[in-house]
Amino acid sequence: MQRRFCVSLLFAALAAIALPASAQSDVHKQLAAERFTIVSPFPPGGPVDTLARVLSDGLARRYGQAAVVDNQVGAAGNIGMEKVKRAKGDGHTLLVIPAGNVTINPTLMPNFPFDMQKDFVPITMLAKAPNVLVASPASGIKSVKELVAQAKARPGTLSYASPGVGSGLHLAGELFKQQAGIDLLHVPYKGTPPALNDVLGGSVPLMFSNLPATLPFIGNGKLIALGVTEAVRSPAAPDIPTLAEQGIQGVAVTSWYGLMAPRGTPAAVVDQLAKDAAEMLAQPEVRERLKAQGMTGAAMKPAEFAAHIRDETAVWARIVKARNIVAE
DSSP: OHHHHHHHHHHHHHHHHHHHHHHHHHHHHHHTTSOEEEEESSOTTSHHHHHHHHHHHHHHHHHSSOEEEEEOOOGGGHHHHHHHHTSOSSSSEEEEEEHIIIIIHHHHOTTOOOOTTTSEEEEEEEEEEOEEEEEOGGGTOOSHHHHHHHHHHSTTTSEEEESSTTOHHHHHHHHHHHHHTOOOEEEEOSSHHHHHHHHHHTSSOEEEEEHHHHHHHHHTTSSEEEEESSSSOOTTOTTSOBTGGGTOOSOOOOEEEEEEEETTOOHHHHHHHHHHHHHHHTSHHHHHHHHTTTOEEOOOOHHHHHHHHHHHHHHHHHHHHHTTOOOO
């Protein structure tokens, strides 16, 4: 009797161990059954498109199915998001999206057409790129301490440029103002190039920018790097201190890009795609491909990514409301 009981326990244990493998096999078969569409809501050549193509290449090899990148450009990314929202939630239509569309626009845009908690399922963060506060040499500012001193001596007269109202870099500036206890004048532009040109020319003294865009000018002395908006120094520029090191806490602002699926996508499929993406991002050739655009892989488990989105959305909502920022 005792022997039969032990044998029964053994078979039960073996069955329990075998279930995950069987379930994983079923998910793999499901994903390999149809072609993939990776929606990039922005034009070819940028970081979103690069990441979409990394996924396209990896999924095609892994599942033996065609995987196409669909650049659905327009309406600040909303056209591509709408396509994914309406797609079947089976793991074959995916969205690569930057942080601002996920954590800023829901608060910034009064008629934002999506419910990010209900319309999409977070899969994983894919990559991130550091941001940096830079100064024009013409400003005479060489450190965060000098910037704060000048701003307090002349409240509201020292200005900083950003790629546009409501951009992540604009909100980084507002968060910096709040945490430093100073008042800076925001000068919005339509994109990074014109903003950067005016800072290089000295007509605007300060700018929050992606580090990759400014690093060449920091290297040749045309811009002065005051601090990175990261919790730790960037491997791409280890000599640039963080803002936190210089006494400005709570301004850890990173540009990141994530992967999402339509609502209704099964948890097992989401988990498998997150695992697939993490393995792709760990490949040396992919790391080099991202490094060329100033990015590093930043894979997360789905639950971690969902929590990150919730926390960051709450932070930006407070900033947008406190500073009365309205989308143009």
